[in-house]
Amino acid sequence: MNTYISPTILSNAFGVSPSTLKRWSDKGILKSDRTRGGHRRFSISEAIRMSRDLGIPFRNPESIGLPDPIEPSTLVGGREPFELLHDALEAENLNEAQRIVLGLFLSGMPLVELLEDVVSPVIARLGMQWVKSPTGIASEHAATQMMLETLGTLKNLLPTAEGRALAIGGAPSGDPYRIPTTMVSLTVQDLGFKSINLGPDLPLESLVEYCRKERPRIAWLSTTSSDPIPMLQRKIHSVAEELHSLGILLAVGGRQTGKLTRRPISNLIEFRSLKQFRAFCDRLLTPNEI
Ligand code: B12
The missing domain is CATH 1.10.1660.10 (Multidrug-efflux Transporter Regulator; Chain: A; Domain 2)
Structure with a gap:
């Protein structure tokens, strides 16, 4: 913003x-x-x-209008940042969750580290609540919602690039997961480039058509739901082939990583993490390689 x-x-x-x-x-x-x-x-x-x-x-x-920075090394009682965030979300305290995430960001913690080492484990842990209590599923929804609002506030603190998007993506049809695709989008924005997050449950044909119109350098797909894997692989390969003819790379990642590609296609890259994706984008964008 x-x-x-x-x-x-x-x-x-x-x-x-x-x-x-x-x-x-x-x-x-x-x-x-x-x-x-x-x-x-x-x-x-x-x-x-x-x-x-x-x-x-x-x-x-x-x-x-900014909170105080939070230096992880100064946390009282040697507490870890993810423990603080976990407690705030468990208590359904949105203000506190935002204070922690933004405070860590303002202290200089790299964004991918904040997303991958603090936010993701907290969401994963809160997702186990439903086993313990009858209100667990509602709490999981509440935590997801609060996390999305917090990531929205974080997005507003990142530079807003104008013009053509570097990357466009989402999660495929049938996949309702909103946090991971939001994180990919933030990672691109943090590099100083525009990204367009088309969100969950995205028909893949429409991703291809959107890319045909917008011509990003990278399209991404975040995969969490375990669609029968051979079907997901087929869909991903066909999207990669269409994007190849447009000169666009397809970056795939998420919980299904490791199972998404069957045979090599030069523009299809599977990532194990946001950190790996960010390092790849950094290399791609260094001036002598453009
Ligand atoms: C929140 C949640 C939900 C919410 C989603 C809300 C929403 N709209 O987003 C709701 C309640 C809808 C839900 C539903 C279900 N869920 Co659920 N859910 C979760 C939970 C707790 C968190 C998911 C999340 O957002 N994680 C945070 C993200 C950021 O982490 P991540 O996906 O690992 O992503 C990281 C990397 O993979 C990477 N990454 C991700 N995408 C990409 C893409 C690119 C390009 C790159 C580079 C990197 C990258 O970056 C992230 C940062 O580290 C997980 C637990 C977990 N461990 O993740 C279960 C989990 C995924 N759910 C699970 C299950 C079983 C279900 C249901 C079947 C439950 C049911 N019986 O109805 C349904 C299925 C829904 C469906 N259609 O698929 C299981 C899946 C098990 C499996 N077989 O794989 C999990 C693992 C819980 C568990 N331990 O049992 N769920």
Whole structure:
């Protein structure tokens, strides 16, 4: 979300003088825009990017509506970040869940680490509740919903790229899982590129047609439901072949990873994790390889 603020407000949030902010901006370490009248304006997501990349903390984050950063190493009683998040979601405390996820992000924790090592295990653990209690399934739905809202808030703190999407994707028809495909989308956005998440239960023909129109470099599929595997493999291969003719890569991942590809197709890549996917995108996007 590109919410713009004035130099005075941002220098107060960082706890530095306006001239320090101007120096950062002149050096190009903090990008700024200008109003029609020629005054500098800073986007909150750009300020967060600089803070995370260079380890420059916000001294007064609350002045621009951000929570305090949470350094995992300073957690009381040696608690792990995922334990805090687990307790917040179990207590159905959305504000606390958001404070923890955003706080860890603002402390500089890499996004893929936050998603893969904190959020995913918590959701997996909460998903076991239904065995223990008659309200477990409702609690699982509540936790999913709160997590999606939290990821939506996180998305608003990432830079919003304009123009053509680098990547477009979703989860195939019959697959209702919303969190994993949301995470793939956030991973692309965190790299500074636009992504379009078409969500769960996506007919694969319509993914192909959408890609024909939008021409991303990458399409992704996140697979959780165990559709009979040979059928899923056939569908994925046929999508890969169609995307191949359009020069688009197909990235697949999710719980069904390892079972998704039967024979090699040059544009079809199966990923074990978001970390691996992010590293792949980084390599793909380094200027000398474009
Ligand atoms: C929430 C949840 C639900 C919710 C989903 C809500 C929603 N709209 O999203 C609801 C209640 C609908 C549901 C329903 C069911 N569920 Co369910 N569910 C879960 C739960 C707890 C969390 C899923 C989730 O979002 N995980 C978080 C994501 C982020 O983790 P992830 O999928 O592992 O993804 C990671 C990587 O794989 C990777 N990744 C994922 N996709 C991609 C894509 C790309 C391109 C890349 C690079 C990487 C990548 O990134 C992620 C980050 O680490 C899981 C437990 C679990 N361990 O995951 C069970 C689980 C998946 N469900 C299960 C079951 C059995 C069911 C039901 C059959 C229950 C029932 N009897 O009705 C139904 C089936 C629904 C269906 N049609 O398939 C089982 C599946 C077992 C199996 N055979 O595989 C699980 C594993 C629970 C369990 N331990 O038994 N479920």
